[in-house]
Amino acid sequence: MTDDRPGVITGKTTLFGILGDPIAQVGSPVQFNRLFRSLDHDAVMLPMRVASADLATAFQGLRALGNLAGLVFTIPHKMPMVELVDELMPNGKRVGAINSARPTADGRWQGDMFDGQGCVNALEANGHSLEGRLVSQMGAGGVGRAIAFAFADRGIARLTVSDLDESRAEKLAADLRAAFPDLAAEAGPPGVGNHDTLVNCTPLGMNPDDPLPFAESDMGGGMLAVDVVLQESLTPYLAAADAKGCAVQTGLQMLEGQVREIARFFGVGTTT
């Protein structure tokens, strides 16, 4: 029987937080609190709603909490936090976005990015290889950059990225080409003809009346459809992809794929 409630919280309990706006949809509190409980670790992960305009003030205040041992970041804070931490770990630096930060013994905060590894971990756990894949990706923000770099690490053959902000898509494609000379990375519209993998890295699907990130005509049998949006059931995009015969991976699976890695980054459960 799963028990998602945290353990008793006392004055000795260590705090962790996830910062985002909106915050109601986040899955990290349940995921981490389940892990802490399974490890008998006296800590709790909390939702913290912080507007973009308040991010620097909130982070400044939170780092003054002596029993706060780490933070997780979700939309829209993954890229702005790069400027606010004191030090970037290598993957956070290359991606240019972070989803986690921790304090060192001397009070400096280090940031790193686990979204890409989480997505890859989940795909591989479900038997999907990324080698040679032709990827059409929507969204070149923090999570989009993280997934693109992690997919490139795993040997995809091509990645076409689209973003409402075309310069962001161009920048990601150029950064990928520089880091992976063998990868055909380009900015451009999504298209089914030459793609076998669809990845939504936009927030489309968080609100009920959002349009789909990909047209249904872009989806076909045997493809792989990945979503970063967290919902209790399939997002409309994944439901459409599923109906078209795609294999699907949810935002929750991606989160599950990285919880242990982030916990280790926080110094919790260093043995698997």
Add this chain to the structure above:
Amino acid sequence: MTDDRPGVITGKTTLFGILGDPIAQVGSPVQFNRLFRSLDHDAVMLPMRVASADLATAFQGLRALGNLAGLVFTIPHKMPMVELVDELMPNGKRVGAINSARPTADGRWQGDMFDGQGCVNALEANGHSLEGRLVSQMGAGGVGRAIAFAFADRGIARLTVSDLDESRAEKLAADLRAAFPDLAAEAGPPGVGNHDTLVNCTPLGMNPDDPLPFAESDMGGGMLAVDVVLQESLTPYLAAADAKGCAVQTGLQMLEGQVREIARFFGVGTTT
């Protein structure tokens, strides 16, 4: 069967915090989380260790958390917080210290003080009347001021207050005389001859090698001995008083005496 664990924490859970330094000893997380659970209220009370030098920064950051609905303050923050909130409720204003603050709909923070009422509530619940009592009190800080004013409200006859900082004791005595012309309030050393009630409002007892706040020769049968220090068992002072035949009231009982009032101040459980 008591179950002190909080309910499941999701992105929709409301946060409350208790700020203090040290923090390990606080009882508020268990007390409030038990209350929230009994009311089926989706909220959690958390320990937050904040050093005095960081208090303004921490509060500035915490008020940027959109899902934080209230804060409780313990040593050493009860007096400094008076300067940091935007508005003082009447008791917080007269006491000159607060132990709770809440945000209004427009984002202003209001502070109030419940320590005195909590102490009186607990004493009265255990059948102790304060009317006409001769009180010897150690400590004229935030909690000391709160208890002195609440005791004066209930008709004690005399209060002698001692503090390492003699000017604080003089100030409290003068403020009491101004507010309660019939009360014999004075600063001075503790002494048993003319007292029937001993109240410790200092942190003495938090550390194992602290001296007792009152000499054992000050304690006598039939007296009432009150402590604000929170410990799982009796503090050394209360254990000594108990051995001398005093009735005793613990810091935990005082906390229990105010949890519902603070929760109501936070807008939780408005019906008893």
